Structures are given as structure tokens and as C-alpha cells.
Amino acid sequence: MIGLVDCNNFYASCERIFRPYLENKPIIVLSNNDGCIIARSNEAKSLGFKMGEPIFKKRRMVEQHKVNLFSSNFALYGDISKRVFDVISEHISFYEIYSIDEVFLDFSNFSNPYEEALKLKENVKKCTGIPISIGISNTKTLSKVANHVAKREKNNIYFLEDKDQIIDILKKFSINKIWGIGRRYSSKLEKYGIYTAFDLLQCDEGWIRKMMNVTGLRMVRELKGISSFDFQNANVRKKSICTSRSFSKEICDYEKLSEYISMFSFRCSEKLRLERSCTKTISVFINTNNFKPKKKQHSGYMVKDFDVPTSDSIEITKLALQCLKEMYRMDCEYKKAGVVISDLVPENQVQLHIFDSSDRKRKNKLMKAMDFINGMIGRDSVRLGSSGVINKWKIGKERLSPSYTTKWSDILQIKL
DNA sequence: TCTGGGGTCCTAGGACCC
DNA sequence: TCTGGGGTCCTAGGACCC
Numbered sequence: 001m002i003g004l005v006d007c008n009n010f011y012a013s014c015e016r017i018f019r020p021y022l023e024n025k026p027i028i029v030l031s032n033n034d035g036c037i038i039a040r041s042n043e044a045k046s047l048g049f050k051m052g053e054p055i056f057k058k059r060r061m062v063e064q065h066k067v068n069l070f071s072s073n074f075a076l077y078g079d080i081s082k083r084v085f086d087v088i089s090e091h092i093s094f095y096e097i098y099s100i101d102e103v104f105l106d107f108s109n110f111s112n113p114y115e116e117a118l119k120l121k122e123n124v125k126k127c128t129g130i131p132i133s134i135g136i137s138n139t140k141t142l143s144k145v146a147n148h149v150a151k152r153e154k155n156n157i158y159f160l161e162d163k164d165q166i167i168d169i170l171k172k173f174s175i176n177k178i179w180g181i182g183r184r185y186s187s188k189l190e191k192y193g194i195y196t197a198f199d200l201l202q203c204d205e206g207w208i209r210k211m212m213n214v215t216g217l218r219m220v221r222e223l224k225g226i227s228s229f230d231f232q233n234a235n236v237r238k239k240s241i242c243t244s245r246s247f248s249k250e251i252c253d254y255e256k257l258s259e260y261i262s263m264f265s266f267r268c269s270e271k272l273r274l275e276r277s278c279t280k281t282i283s284v285f286i287n288t289n290n291f292k293p294k295k296k297q298h299s300g301y302m303v304k305d306f307d308v309p310t311s312d313s314i315e316i317t318k319l320a321l322q323c324l325k326e327m328y329r330m331d332c333e334y335k336k337a338g339v340v341i342s343d344l345v346p347e348n349q350v351q352l353h354i355f356d357s358s359d360r361k362r363k364n365k366l367m368k369a370m371d372f373i374n375g376m377i378g379r380d381s382v383r384l385g386s387s388g389v390i391n392k393w394k395i396g397k398e399r400l401s402p403s404y405t406t407k408w409s410d411i412l413q414i415k416l
Numbered sequence: 417t418c419t420g421g422g423g424t425c426c427t428a429g430g431a432c433c434c
Numbered sequence: 435t436c437t438g439g440g441g442t443c444c445t446a447g448g449a450c451c452c
Binding site for chain 2: 030031032033034035036038052053054055056057059072074099213214215238239240241242243244245246248289290291336338340396
């Protein structure tokens with residue numbers, strides 16, 4: 001038996017924890033630059049706000065219904081997420097964290113999974129203030145289905161086991177809600193008259209394999225109750241790391257753009273060291289605003305390799321800036337840029353290079369010192385000169401809530 | 417005026433090897 | 435007229451997830 005925990009409207013719920021007066025009020029959380037809708041409370045959902053919609057198109061509706069808008073506060077969400085998982089780990093020893101607000105649980109040792117889920121749900125709510133839903137079934141994909149159903153149940157828990165019951169639900173379950181079927185596949189399948197999960201189960205497996213390759217086939221098997229996606233080991237390393245941003249205003253100036261690229265590279269290398277990995281490959285991209293098709297368009301993308309895999313911020317930033325230099329066009333206005341590092345190897349398995357003359361031990365020490373200082377007294381306390389002197393990259397966040405749990409200056413005060 | 421960020425997996429086809 | 439068989443590695447692009 002596999003349980004899937006999903007935090008209800010996670011980001012919106014995080015904002016609500018410290019503002020109980022927002023209970024039953026519509027809440028929307030916005031992406032960077034306060035651009036798109038990325039989370040909605042149930043109240044906001046029923047008012048008709050859509051995921052991913054740009055908020056400026058909805059200004060009037062926001063005012064009309066007195067919707068509470070928030071800029072995204074990922075420091076807060078990340079910390080609350082960790083607390084939720086901490087509580088869960090006290091109940092269950094074998095679990096797989098799937099995303100910031102989802103975790104698969106091994107429920108096979110419980111004689112009464114429903115009771116166990118209920119206890120877990122209540123404890124998470126009590127300890128963190130976050131409401132969760134739990135779907136239970138015998139494969140990951142079916143537990144995802146069960147979780148959908150759970151969202152509408154009174155207790156937010158659904159145990160899906162009985163064969164007839166599974167068929168009943170799959171007959172009403174439209175394909176675009178299935179885990180692993182997105183917009184492309186659903187419109188492709190609908191052309192063949194396949195509208196529900198049940199319809200999909202009637203198809204020939206060879207045909208499914210041809211249509212949706214082996215991943216799609218595995219998903220269909222899971223719907224049939226045959227487990228095809230394993231539990232992931234808790235400490236899988238990342239295969240790539242990316243830092244990218246859209247700018248609130250387009251940038252032409254090379255100096256300014258290079259400061260961003262430098263900052264993105266630095267951020268990537270910090271994440272990389274946290275993973276205890278090194279990178280072999282770096283790619284940099286810069287894009288103009290494709291919502292303004294009349295303006296000159298350019299999508300630059302450049303990849304470069306390191307002779308020796310590294311996690312050194314200085315080396316990584318240097319190569320990234322070289323990429324930028326080679327593709328930057330002075331007659332373009334750039335709206336978005338990013339740095340991706342890939343081909344990651346564990347730091348203790350780095351292949352050395354016969355002509356490598358740099359003192360890697362010394363560089364490592366320097367990076368450790370930087371990470372230590374920034375960890376002690378705050379991000380960017382020490383950084384590279386190439387990223388500029390002041391925090392120019394502060395992206396538009398007008399409605400940012402305090403970082404109640406991760407910043408001393410923002411800690412909640414209670415009057416007794 | 418204003419449109420997010422960070423990941424994963426799979427496949428076909430080209431280039432190469434013996 | 436007729437021209438083999440069995441592999442690996444890499445990349446771009448397509449699909450998906452939250």
C-alpha cells in the first residue's frame with residue numbers, strides 16, 4: 001500500500017498560518033515580479049482564478065472580491081515544507097519526498113491504513129498548521145488518483161482498494177488529470193476517442209507504447225494495479241541545477257546583464273556544493289521578451305565544458321561570463337536569463353586532468369569559508385565583485401510576507 | 417504597463433568503433 | 435547484379451511534473 005500526502009493549496013496555506021483572519025478568505029500567491037498566479041486557496045479557485053494566469057488581466061476581479069494577494073516567499077514555503085516532512089517522518093520510516101508539498105509513504109505495514117492516515121493528518125495540522133490530503137492505493141499512480149478523490153472527501157482521506165471501486169472511479173476520471181498525461185497527450189488521445197482513465201485501460205499496450213513511449217506504458221500498468229514506478233532512494237543527487245529569472249524591466253546593458261549572470265552562477269555553485277557535487281558542463285541562456293513580438297527577438301544559448309569538474313564559484317562564473325560575451329547582442333532587450341549546470345558528479349569521484357595546474361585544495365578552502373560566512377550572517381554577505389556592488393537584482397516583490405521562521409528580524413511577536 | 421522557476425525521463429538520428 | 439552485423443556515445447527535441 002502506498003499513501004500520497006499532498007498539502008492543500010500549499011503556498012496559500014503557508015500564508016494563512018500566520019494570519020488566521022484569512023480563514024475562508026480568497027488568497028492568491030504570485031510568481032516573481034508579481035506576474036502570474038502560482039497558488040490559489042479554495043475560495044480563489046471557486047471565484048474562477050486560473051493557475052498560471054497573469055494577474056494584471058484580473059485586476060478588477062481581485063478588487064471586486066477583495067482577494068488577498070501575496071508575492072511568493074520561497075524561504076517561508078521551503079521551511080514549512082521541511083517541518084511538514086519532519087512530522088511525517090515521526091509516523092512513517094519509509095517515504096519519498098516528491099516535491100515541495102508532496103510525499104509518498106510506504107503504508108504496507110499498517111493493518112488499518114485509513115486510521116493511520118487520519119492520525120497523521122491531524123498531527124500535521126496540529127504541529128504545522130498545514131491541511132493535507134492523503135490518497136491510499138496499491139501503486140503510486142493510483143494513490144495520485146485516490147488523492148484527487150480525497151480532496152473532495154470530508155476527511156480529506158481516501159482509501160482506494162476494491163477492484164470495482166477502482167473501475168468506478170477510473171470511469172469518471174478524465175485523462176488530463178492522470179499523473180503523466182499533460183496537454184499534448186490528452187489532446188492526442190482525445191482524437192482517438194479516449195476521454196477517461198478507464199478508456200485508456202481498454203487500449204492495446206503495444207499501441208500505448210507507440211503513442212506515449214515506455215513511461216506512458218508504465219503509467220497505464222500502474223492504473224491496472226501493477227506497480228511500475230519504484231520508491232526513490234532518499235539521497236538521490238541532482239542531475240542538473242538551474243538559476244534563472246525574468247527581469248521586471250528589459251535589459252540592454254551588457255554590464256548589468258553580466259552582473260545577473262555572475263549572480264546566477266554563484267547561486268548555482270552554492271546549490272552545487274550543498275549537493276556535494278561538481279559540474280562538468282555549464283550553459284547560459286538569454287531571451288528577449290516574446291510577449292513583445294514587434295521588438296527584435298533573440299534567444300541565445302551557449303554550452304561550455306570544464307577540463308576538470310568543479311564546484312568553484314570563481315571558475316564557474318568565469319566560464320558563464322565567457323558564454324554571455326560570445327552571444328550577447330547589443331541591439332536586443334533581454335527579459336530573461338539563466339545559468340544551468342549539468343553533468344554533475346559526486347565531489348569525491350572527480351576525474352583529474354593530467355595538465356591541471358590549479359591548486360584545488362586551496363580553492364576548496366576559500367569556497368568553504370564563503371559558504372560558512374554566508375550561512376552565519378546571511379546570504380550574499382560575501383560574494384563575487386563581478387555581480388555588482390549593490391543588490392540590483394532584487395526582483396519585484398511588492399506583497400512579500402515576512403519570513404517568520406527563517407529570519408531573526410521577521411520573527412513573530414506575541415503580546416500576552 | 418504588467419506574462420515564473422526548477423526539475424526529470426525518453427527517443428531518434430548521426431557519428432563513430434570493431 | 436550482388437556490398438554485414440553488432441555495438442556505444444552524444445545531442446536536440448519532445449513530453450511530463452510540481
